[in-house]
Amino acid sequence: MRSFSYRTGASRISFGRGAFEQVPQVVEDCGAIRALVLSTEFQQPMAETAVGYLGGAAAGMFSGAVMHTPTDVTDTAVAYCESIGADSIVSVGGGSTTGLGKALAHRTGFPHIVVPTTYAGSEVTDILGQTEDGLKTTIRAGSILPTAVIYDPTLTDGLPLKMSIVSGLNAMAHAAEALYAQDRNPVSSMLAVEGFGAMKTGLGLIVEDERSIEGRDAALYGAWLCGTVLGQVGMALHHKICHTLGGSFNMPHAETHAVMLPHTIGFNAKSVPDLLAPIGDIFGKSPGVGLFGFAKELGSPTSLKELGLKEQDLDRAAEIAAANPYWNPRPIDQSGLRAMLQNAFDGAMPPDPNI
Ligand code: NAD
Numbered sequence: 383m384r385s386f387s388y389r390t391g392a393s394r395i396s397f398g399r400g401a402f403e404q405v406p407q408v409v410e411d412c413g414a415i416r417a418l419v420l421s422t423e424f425q426q427p428m429a430e431t432a433v434g435y436l437g438g439a440a441a442g443m444f445s446g447a448v449m450h451t452p453t454d455v456t457d458t459a460v461a462y463c464e465s466i467g468a469d470s471i472v473s474v475g476g477g478s479t480t481g482l483g484k485a486l487a488h489r490t491g492f493p494h495i496v497v498p499t500t501y502a503g504s505e506v507t508d509i510l511g512q513t514e515d516g517l518k519t520t521i522r523a524g525s526i527l528p529t530a531v532i533y534d535p536t537l538t539d540g541l542p543l544k545m546s547i548v549s550g551l552n553a554m555a556h557a558a559e560a561l562y563a564q565d566r567n568p569v570s571s572m573l574a575v576e577g578f579g580a581m582k583t584g585l586g587l588i589v590e591d592e593r594s595i596e597g598r599d600a601a602l603y604g605a606w607l608c609g610t611v612l613g614q615v616g617m618a619l620h621h622k623i624c625h626t627l628g629g630s631f632n633m634p635h636a637e638t639h640a641v642m643l644p645h646t647i648g649f650n651a652k653s654v655p656d657l658l659a660p661i662g663d664i665f666g667k668s669p670g671v672g673l674f675g676f677a678k679e680l681g682s683p684t685s686l687k688e689l690g691l692k693e694q695d696l697d698r699a700a701e702i703a704a705a706n707p708y709w710n711p712r713p714i715d716q717s718g719l720r721a722m723l724q725n726a727f728d729g730a731m732p733p734d735p736n737i
Contacts, residue, residue, distance in 0.1 A: 386567035389614065393506055394530040395606065399599070402497060402534040405435050405472060412493035412529050414470030416441035418463050420483050421474050422448065428474045428499065428537065441468040449635070451481035451512040460489055468492070473528075474537075476500035476549070477635070484510045484526045493529040499537045501549040501581070501601060502636070503556055503609020506531060518629045527613070533606055535598045543592050547680045550585045550601055551640035553608035554578055558647050558669070559620050560611035562657040562711045570614045575660045577607025582664060582676065589680050618710040620646035623719070626703045627691070637689050640682045641729075644674035645722050648732030653712035655735065670732035685729025696723045 394411075396404055409417050418441050421429035426445040433440040444459050459482060463471075471490075473483030474497045481504060487494035488510060496505035508527035511520045541549070557578040560570050581604030587597025624642055627633040648670015651658045658669045665672025677684055687693070700720035707714075725732060 388567045388569055393528055395533065396531070397533040397603065397606070399534065399536050401532050402431070402537060403435055404532060405432055405495065405497065406437065406439050408495050408530045408532060409436065409439055409470055409472065412470060412495065414493055415439055416468050417470045417472045418466065418468035419443045419472045419474060420447055420459070420479050421445045422479055425475045425479070425499065432472055432474050432497065442466040447475060447479040447482040449478050450518060451478070451485055451510065453512055453514040456482060456485040456489070456512070459486055463490065470495065473497065474499065477502035477504040480504040480528070481510060481512070484528065485512055487528070488523060488525045491525060495530045495532065496528045497532045497534065497537065498605070500541060500545070501553040501605035503553055503605055503612050506606065506609040507613035509613065533602050535602045538598050538602055539593055543588070545636070546588055546601070547585060547682045548636040548640040550581050551643055551677060551682060552636040553605045554581050555620050555639045555643045556608040556612035556617070558643065558658070558661060559617045560615050561660065562650060562654045563615035563617070564709055565615050570611045573607045574611045577604045577611065578661065579664055580604030581608060585680055616709070618708065619650060619714060622708055623703050626699055630702055631691060631695055631699065633689055633691060637683055640677060641684060641686055641689060642726055644670045644677060645726045645732050647673055648735070649718070649722050650710065650712050652735040657711070668734050668736055671734050674731050686723070686727040687729065691727060693727060696720065696727055699723055
């Protein structure tokens with residue numbers, strides 16, 4: 383067996399339908415008495431529900447979370463947090479709301495309780511991506527890892543189908559890259575396989591019936607595990623290229639992950655077929671081809687073209703993604719990346735490494 387080191391996340395997890403109601407107890411268990419509840423403007427009604435559950439333990443509500451965690455929004459939220467004498471943060475929403483909660487917790491040192499409503503997985507990582515003057519930077523710190531997470535699948539029952547599909551594929555990307563991570567360990571690989579499989583089952587059921595309880599439960603369970611491995615081990619080509627496309631070409635986060643996943647995993651499968659075999663086994667096909675067919679069956683976007691990327695941007699994207707060297711199981715060269723991006727742009731099936 384390979385040598386490994388393993389670190390466990392410190393977050394406390396509650397999972398189940400109706401678990402949202404436990405928010406006052408979880409806040410109290412974190413030693414807090416005055417929580418600031420965060421959300422996006424759209425999800426303000428969910429934040430109001432949290433305020434209702436919290437009763438006297440609610441200090442206030444801030445519904446200004448937006449994509450990419452701009453630091454000026456964080457500044458406003460910190461000032462509000464101080465003005466109301468809050469001692470803890472409750473984030474109700476997807477990765478954008480969780481990002482704001484992490485930024486606040488990092489600056490204030492307050493306990494942070496997350497109630498996720500998408501499958502992004504940010505709630506179980508110590509990673510914060512934020513933007514200042516249009517520049518996105520990523521930091522990692524113990525103070526960024528949320529203190530507790532309440533997974534209540536009821537809150538995802540109304541997640542629109544299109545968003546559910548791309549968010550679920552975003553989660554599967556964490557698990558897929560965890561399988562070949564340089565710092566992988568037997569536990570992270572086990573979680574990745576379980577999380578990937580649960581999300582595949584969940585998405586399949588959700589596409590048949592958006593409100594499938596079994597499907598929603600499986601998908602959120604899968605999201606937890608996929609997010610957990612994102613926080614535990616290093617990511618490679620797939621996450622780097624999605625970061626490039628999001629940061630430099632303003633491509634939408636989850637949709638870009640959904641489109642790129644079959645291509646990046648197909649690219650790497652050539653070098654690490656054994657490590658990606660669990661994905662091949664789940665689909666009964668080579669990993670890239672299996673993922674491409676699955677995305678198509680779900681009705682996911684499958685081309686960068688339909689997400690609005692311009693074909694003339696492909697050269698620059700390949701250049702940026704190849705410019706900052708990083709570890710990947712298959713050596714990266716600009717022409718290889720360019721060919722992969724063209725395939726993804728056209729929505730063509732990734733090449734089968736077995737043919
Ligand atoms: P999001 O949080 O931006 O949500 C997208 C939209 O969907 C928002 O308007 C939101 O209010 C709405 N929404 C969320 N849940 C809903 C629900 N259940 N029903 C109806 N509407 C709902 O999207 P996301 O994909 O969850 O998060 C993306 C962000 O998270 C990106 O900025 C990404 O960089 C970040 N992220 C960070 C990490 C990390 O570890 N740091 C991991 C994954 C994603």
